[in-house]
Amino acid sequence: MTQVDRLATGGRIDRSQTLNFTFNGKGYTGFEGDTLASALLANGVRLTARSFKYHRPRGIVGAGVEEPSTLVELMGANASGNCPATTVRLSEGLVAKSVNCWPSLAFDIGALNQLASRFIPAGFYYKTFKWPNWHVYEGPIRKAAGLAAAPSEPPAKGHFESRFGHCDVLVAGAGPAGLMAALTAARAGLRVMIADEGTEAGGSLLSRKLTIGGAPALDWVAQTVAELAALPNVTHLQNATVWGYREHNYLMVTERAPTNPSLLERTWRVRAGHVITATGAIERGLVFGNNDRPGVMLASAVQTYVKRYGVAPGKRAVIFTNNSSAYAVAADLVAAGVKVVAIVDSRETVPEDARAQVPGIEVMAGKVVTEARGARHLRGVAVTAKTGGAARILSCDLLAVSGGWNPTVHLWSQSRSSLRYDAALATFLPDIPAQAISAAGAATGDLTLNDALRSGAEAAAHVAGCDTPDIPEAPDLPYAVDPLWRVETSTGKAFLDLQNDVTVDDVHLALREGYSNVEHVKRYTTGGMGIDQGKTGNLNIIGTVALAQGIGMDQVGTTTFRAPYTPVSFGAIGGLREDTVALPYRHTPITEWNLAQGAVMYESGARWRRPGYFPRAGEGLQEATNRECRAVRERVGVYDGSPLGTVELKGRDVGRFLDYLYTNVMSSLKPGRGRYGLMLSDDGLIMDDGVCFRLDAHRWIISTSTGHADAINGHLEEMLQTRFPDWNVFITPVTSQWNNATICGPKAREVMAALGTDIDLAPEAFPFMSVRDGVVAGLPARVVRVSFTGELSFEVNVAPRHMRALWAKVMEAGQPFGILPVGSEASHVLRVEKGFLSLGHEVDGTVDAHDLGMGWVMSKKKADHLGKRAVQIRRDGTGPRRELVGVIPEPDCQIPEGAPLTPGGGREETEGFVTACVWSVVQDRWVGLALLENGHARHGDTAHVRLKGGEVIPVRVTPPCHYDPDGAKLRS
Amino acid sequence: MMQIPCPFCGPRNESEFFYGGPVRPSRPDPAAVNDEDWTAWLTQVPNPLGPVQEHWWHARGCGTWLTIWRDTRTHDVVEAPDDAG
């Protein structure tokens, strides 16, 4: 028994290509051209899902992106969750299962929820699961009620891609209106992009039997597609959804099946001169008792299955409608050999042109379906007069419903363009455009084929500034509708939103509880949320609110339409930007050397890769760090300081510019000399610290901390360009133009001499905080005497192309002195021993230079600099300040960084915290730094660290500098 | 994704720019204002519903700090820099 409900002929499927697939563990076959939904229907599978909240049996309702019911999880290499079965293209070997169906579709334990359903009203989760807090319940509820799990692995093959697109006109949708618009614009010479979500162009024409110019409509589609393909100014994307409309006509388009076989999906970011939304219309459902039974389908979907896929979704059909379009569906069903029992039409008067479509079929005017019958599948419907009364039971296994048509205004609304309610069409239509956008075809309410072609041509002609071309003859059944937002006499649960299990009663409850705004109704009931975003049900919710409140549809209004129009995979948004492609690492020229030495590499800010430490066999972090620290303190060490930010400034006004930026005076520096400085923002916070050297009269070089280099460059440019645009200053970031080996330790001068240099290294000729250009080890170099370790240091800067040679020569020249490479762990220990600042450790948004014991860096001579006034105002305020101190744990032990200090170690408000704690090789014990209230006055006192478990560690308060406090070594 | 007119590069994607915040009155002479006025200048940033003058930095382009008038309701750039094409 295979494909029992496949019609003998017809459909745009390739019957020569049989595809095998598995659904919920059972094997089936379908044909090339099928969707998973059409193949399931062809195999007679009707029960395809369980609902979200009540786990009611559900079937396939729609035929496209509007599908509210059957969501499946795709398994295997390209696993994906929450896909509407109607949008999954069938492929050989496809494995899918329905979501919400544990332990099985036929016997569902969650259906017990249904028995308790009167206890699960709207807002149930909000009201019930709030004590002690929602997170206690979140996990089990998500499992019981949730949708599919996210795939645990990325796609096995292929990758995602992003690209930009530019065009004069972007046409969204390749149905009759979109094709006509694209053709008109392209013939007028505009650069046209046309994107359509379907597997092939044609839109509604693929599902209907219509003619254009006397020939089958699909012939016209084929000719138009061929002409567009031949034009060089046209980009035509199929399987491509325009899902986001941003400001300044920037649109997101994701292609799901790009022609490149290695590509999974491609996202275009398109800047369009003009956008024409020819996005068609989506049919509404009808709201009556048990309207969610498998077998109740949208009339347009029934038509699609019959005409496009050659599938009969039932054997005995009833049509329930409030408009004329369903009459064409009935005619198609009859032509396909399906028995149409009757057409139930809620309108008192049915237009003759509609009746003429279905000769011999009973039309029950002024009647409504009040209830669908059958447990797991539709067995019949109860029909009464609109005003109630005795029911007549019609036996059927298919109910095709049509509640009228909603123009697909999602993109229109995303562009912030307005909508208006149209009483004649009983729906919201595009009104006033907010960007360069127009709507065409069914998307603007032109619901018949001739109107759609005309409005597509007119929209494009308006953009192109050309005459509207002649439109071929395209007869269609006129559209007429009477709104029916819900059947008021219905019995049983009447669903407004099938995906979220939201009923009429839920909306009434929300209104009774005061959630009367339609946005509040949405959030309280969850109606209109989820994968389908209420594409078939939203207007019925609005209508239900309007009926209950006795107000007009226009007064209720719509909820906000937000991107994405249909679900988009994260991969498609990210494209190639993942891992290190999104955030590449920065390397210095000696990364390979570091790795060859067995360095453990760290990220040291701004994505720079730096060695953390260089362990030898048997060593851990602490042993290696101690060894490197001892080398620096006792002999000599070398580190690669290249990542430190470096900016060169040139020009007549650099001096006064730097005086404005730094707290201290830089303009008084003599050429060749430098100074440490702090940069504040104007609110008095410390932005950065670093050194500033004057190279000659008009040339300066400053350093920034590694992680702040980009931000400081931006700050310099902002200050110069926005505050002093007429000052003569040129700013050049040169971090990557210089690399350096910083040789530090008591033997540093000997190593420099061994390297060979024409620079006089004598302390009086080349003192601390000065810079010299010369030749070192045969390489042109700039040597700076600056120290971040507290030892005698020579920072030897060379061009990057010379860095590896320099490094090799330093290691060679230093070998007799026992030189060691030093990682960032040891650098951290050395700076803590000296009490040197580290931004992010000792500096946060509360401390100023005075708190750090650096009042000397705040110039008293300058009338103004950035942050000066704010620091004064803060210091004039009352209350104790947290000040930088050293701490010595007694007894000797390590204190976690960030550990709080409390008065007496009691369970009281903190009076500071430990910013750093390291094993000091010079003190041979743990030492630390802390920010402590009134700390400067408490040197020699005991303060107390209080750890999380209540453990108290006494610490002796000292000055921050634990080593060489008068700086004799670094000046040596 | 807005399109921002750079006087040097022409209309470019917002992703090439850093936002520089609304343009404030020029910085007063700190010696000439009282604490209240200074604090007001420092902390009160224009935040209108409607057109606002603001700085953008073309950091991933030519490096120019530029000024536009942008309508906060619509994102429309209602006034471009004088020399933007």
Ligand SMILES: [Zn+2]
């Ligand atoms: Zn630019």
